[in-house]
Amino acid sequence: MEEVELCFPQLNTSCWKTKRPLSHTVLIYMVLSFISLLTVTLNLLVIISISHFKQLQSPTNLLLLALAVSDFFVGLDMLFQILLINGCWLLGDLMCTLYILFDYIVTSTSIGIMILISVDRYVAICDPLHYSTKVTPGRVQVCVSLCWILSFFYAVIVMKEDIKEPGRYKSCVGECVVTCSIIHQFSDFIVLFLIPISVIIVLYMRVFVVAVSQARAMRSHIAAVSFERSVKLTVKKSEIKAAGTLGVVIVVFLICICPYFCVTVRGQDNMFNALSAAIVVSLYCSNSCLNPVIYALFYPWFRKSIKIILTLQILQPGSYKTNMM
Template identity: 45%
Template sequence: MQILPGEEEIQDLLSCQLNTSCQKQVRSRNESAFVYTALSFVSLLTVLLNMLVLISISHFRQLHTPTNVLIFSLALADLLVGAQMIPLEMITRSNPCWYLGRLMCYLVPYASTVFTTSSIWNLALISVDRYIAVCEPLLYPSRVTMRRIISCTILNWTSSFTYCSWLLLHHFGKPYSYDSCSGLCVVILTTNSWTVDLFVAFLCPCCVIIVLYIRIFTVAISQARSIKSNSVSTDLMKTSKSERKAAKTLSIVIVIYLLCFAPYFSSNFADWFSQMVINWITQINSCLNPLIYAFFYPWFKKSMKCIITLKILQPFSSELNLM
């Protein structure tokens, strides 16, 4: 499966193929074994780690917080990447011919685009959540409620489905891959669509994230100075420290995400090998987020231990203290 901006690129691609069918590329046994083994491991690890995040947040009542709802949504998108995008990447990179049929050629790029779009805007919502928690801590309980966060999360996914339907409308209407060269699945984006996608699915949310986190860390530095001068109450000191730690952890998630996805929006102009590496980097990002939680969040370590040892099957396990 390939994604190309504009119709000129698709014509150039098809002119390199026979008019009747895709040319299967023969790869060495060692190369194929390496690709299958590496991507299978990443796919399995991504699914398992994000599944632990989903189970932890949904099972333990102490983790039922607005911020964790957003983390749950992000983990869901990451799990779907591990379960759908990485295995299909394994198939298409080991054999460029597409054998999954026309319907899957429609659905797979659509689902992949939805996961990517919802993830980046989910990170933007996390940035807003952290901004209010750090910069306006006294107003946070009233402004950021579970009902509002759940509504925003549902709206994010709904908007992603709607937006991606418009984005790939040209691909749905003109399946060139089956008209001119059978055995290929090529996603066609018009130049205007690709430009809009660059702004909507990357530049706009990135600007929101960067601006808010600059403000967050400016306020965090100011709060740290106030704490050192003992000019705030003990309770406010503890709350401020906790919120700043959460902001720091989630900022690491966001920075790694942006570093992984920045090359993705320039991959259309790269050669085949560069595109392959860039796609792998973006997909491995879905595996990195739970590892960051495990490293920085004590609650994830404790919940993971409870899940692995099957303590969650015990009565009242959902009431355990994980903090």
């Protein structure tokens, strides 16, 4: 049987916290801390790999780099979520507002980058002849920067009342909450879920159809085909493989994000208890840890780069020129 006590025993206006058995508390802290550390470590390996090795700095990999940066911050953000396990926030109203604002920005940016990845694969598969001119490293960097900027402004607009007066919506001392009106829930559902998911699904449906037709064409081409044509088919095959891998990333993203927004739009308090809500949030955050695992499973260059980094070969002069393919 769980007991309750005040977050700040000396204050009558303090919030109540749940007091669990010490073994349960230690287990929860250990599991969440491990997930946070793993998320930070794995995404840091992705960041170092793509940033250091020149051969890996293609437009598609730059998008993976941008996603790894946002996922890295999600891992750091989870450290603050651990502080809320017992229902008490001890860092003050200003830090609470900044924490939620930062979480808002990082989450929105990750969703925006997922859209950019879908657009990248759409152009690569459906318009391969113009891919190199339409999708350049410079344009990718501009688009990623816009994702961060737009996410920042969206978060500031949604949380403007909380930024003006941190803690204005809390009901007791030790609570970390921000405004959560029906309008804000609906706007989040539309802007951060419905529109992005619709765009991603439509683009990848088109990619899938074209990829299937191209795969059939590659299987059926005859030996008399010219060498130039063979090269084109090989390039297309590699693009299709990349689309498949990134498709897995997006499917995992959808699986992790859908429960969270379904709960949010229908009203979490009426549907789930605290444990169920924690599971939904954990599933949502775990996506940031799963992405590097997918890269390790499908990308040989990532496994090779991990080996080079862990064996400290990356410190050797000229290691950035290493052949990673």
